[in-house]
Every structure is written in structure tokens, then in C-alpha cells.
Amino acid sequence: MTTPVESALVTPPTPIVPTSRIPDRATPGHVKMRAAGLRVSYGNRVAVRDVDLEIPANAVTSFIGPSGCGKSTILRCFDRMNDLIPGARITGEVVLNGEDIYDSGVLPVEVRRRVGLVFQRPNPFPMTIYDNVAYGPRRHGVKDRARLDEIVEGSIKRAALWDEVKDDYRKKSGLALSGGQQQRLCIARTLATEPDVILMDEPASALDPISTLKIEELIEELRQRYTIVIVTHNMQQASRVSQMTAFFSLGEDRAGYLVEYADTAQIFTNPRQQLTEDYVSGRFG
Ligand code: ADP
């Protein structure tokens, strides 16, 4: 079973109109993405409100907080996936490389190429490993065989999957891989569209400990080249993989909001807010 958001990824190709109002890259170490006054409602219920957040380039930022506080919702705002959810309404700003991604001149498809999203449950398409990875580039008009081969091989290597699939990746179905391999395949599929930012929504929570470790090692490697935002309910994981951590909670109005955002070390050892302290020490959530 796939969610509407996931199935939107397998809908027929949208013709690509070269737009780009979004500048190619921000300087490393600078702000890659920024949310300002971000609020999301589903129908007449506010799911998250007042989110102000700056995501640094070439670093890993973790989102933590109790279930329902809006972590996935915010992540989906970062690549305009909420556009696909009927009744979702987004106000405020989300900026990528200095450009508001909700500006009327910006195409969602372009945003989704720049900002890749990896889901909790690995969702390879029912096709070969090669075709899974070639899917995005083909959709974006890459036809040259040699160029596709290069993109596919490079992406599988960067996703740390190459050694395990190099003998049969042109024939073997993506669905025939183990869960951990499937998740790295999904990461390879994302890398193939040459994103700047990779969003991961609890990417290892359906995986065994060894596969989880591989994903964590991969995240550490990927951050040299990409900006990464990861939602995790596993606080050890947040402290292992991320440099920055954002803690969200639910207000009395049941809307999610950002309680504290700081260096991961500070959030876990010396948070400023009592609520953060209570959460990271396991007193609630
Ligand atoms: P988290 O990822 O932190 O668990 P979510 O972003 O999934 O939180 O959900 C935040 C709130 O928004 C919850 O109350 C949830 O029920 C609601 N919500 C999430 N997705 C939808 C949707 N597609 N339609 C309606 N409400 C939703």
C-alpha cells in the first residue's frame, strides 16, 4: 500500500520546464534552507505553527519530538510534498539557497529534484535496480546511454550499495533486495537527480541494527556533499549522526511548535529549555 505522497512519486512524468529561479548552490557552511513563520494546517486544524529554523549546508540536522508534533509535516514542506495532500495549507516562508520555494515562479518538480525525500519504509519501484536509479534522470530528460550508466553507477556507489549489487544490478529487481539494501537503493535513486538537500523521515526505523548502522555511516559520508535533515525517534541516533538538533513539541492547542534548536551536543547535554531536558532524559514522549 502506498500513501498519496508516495504514489505521486510514481505518477507519469511531468514535462520538465527549465525554470530555475533557485540558485544552484549556497556557499558551504552557510544557511542552505530556512523556514520563517511556517505554519501548516490540515483542514481547519493547525498541525504546526511559528516555525523559524535555519538548516546549515553540509551538515546533518535532526528533528526530534513526540509523535504528532509535526516533524514529517515540516519535512514535507521542505520539498513541497504537502502540495499533494488535499486540505493542507502552508503559510510562511521556506527558502532554499536564498529563494522562496513557494514563490509562484518556482515549480514544485524543480524543488523536488533539488530536495530529495527518503521515506521510513523503503519503497523501491517494481523494476530493476538500474531502472530504479535511472528513473529520475530519465524523467528529467537524460537519454544518453553512457551518461545514464555513469549516473546510475555513481549513485549506487555513493549510496554504499555497489559492492553488494555490482554483478546483477541491471537484471535484479529492487524488490529482491533486503530492507537495508532497499533503503540504500532509495537513497541512490534520490542521489541520481543530483539534489542539494536530502530529507530522511525515520529512514532506519524499519531496519535491523546492522542495516541501521550502515545507513548512519552513509549519512555521515553524504554530508560532505549534501545537506541532510533527518527525522528520528531514536535519540541515540540523533546524537550519533547530527550536528544540529531541533526539538519540537505539542502546544496546549495541540499544534506542534519548535521548542529548541541548537548544536546536538547542547540539546543532549545542556539544553536551555526544561521541556527539552525532560524529553531527552526520557521523562516524557
Ligand atoms: P510527526 O511526524 O511528528 O509524528 P506529523 O507531521 O505526521 O507528525 O503530524 C502532525 C499532525 O498533523 C498530526 O496531528 C497528524 O494527525 C496531522 N496530519 C499529518 N498528516 C496529515 C494529513 N495528510 N491529513 C490530515 N492530518 C494530518
Ligand code: MG
Ligand atoms: Mg512522522
